[in-house]
Amino acid sequence: MPKGQGTKLIAQNKKAFHDYFIEDVYQAGIELIGTEVKSLRAGRCNLKESYVAVEGREAFIEGMHISPYEQGNIFNKDPLRKRRLLLHRWEINKLIGAVTREGYTIVPLKIYLSGSLIKLDIATAKGKKLYDKRHAIAAKDQRREAEKEFKIRNLTS
Numbered sequence: 001m002p003k004g005q006g007t008k009l010i011a012q013n014k015k016a017f018h019d020y021f022i023e024d025v026y027q028a029g030i031e032l033i034g035t036e037v038k039s040l041r042a043g044r045c046n047l048k049e050s051y052v053a054v055e056g057r058e059a060f061i062e063g064m065h066i067s068p069y070e071q072g073n074i075f076n077k078d079p080l081r082k083r084r085l086l087l088h089r090w091e092i093n094k095l096i097g098a099v100t101r102e103g104y105t106i107v108p109l110k111i112y113l114s115g116s117l118i119k120l121d122i123a124t125a126k127g128k129k130l131y132d133k134r135h136a137i138a139a140k141d142q143r144r145e146a147e148k149e150f151k152i153r154n155l156t157s
Helices: 014-019 034-041 089-100 130-156
Strands: 007-012 020-030 051-055 058-062 083-086 104-114 117-127
Touching: 014 020, 014 104, 014 117, 014 130, 020 089, 020 104, 034 104, 051 089, 058 089, 058 117, 089 104, 089 117
Parallel strands: none
Antiparallel strands: 007 104, 020 083, 020 117, 051 058, 051 104, 058 083, 104 117
16 A cells, blocks of 8 residues: 555444444544554454444543554553544534434444555444344345355356
8 A cells, every 4th residue: 555545444333233223433533652553454353342432522431442563562552441532512512423323323333444544434223122133133144145146046057
């Protein structure tokens, strides 16, 4: 990837799509320390247990695990520390409004390299009930079965 162009996916939160109905997606920057940037460029990040909290007029991501950089020694920070998100004021106000509605939360979807910057996609989401998850799994199985049948039918022709 040439410097300053393209995007490279670092980590993705697939469980968020399974557990929530995703509504509005926002792109945010993250306030990071130097060794954390090097670790992210190496792809050492986990978004599984992370969530976004709005405190006052700022948004923070909590629970995002960035593995310590091996050559960082004393400059490494706590891997699970709270990191500030860089968003516009109107975006933070929209997030506050969304979270005050019952059943809504803010979840991180993916973290990626956009040119030379590290970006995080966050979304307002409403939790799925168990029957919603069962319905999604059944639809996915049905689609997979139809694709399999289509492939077999085309191979025998």
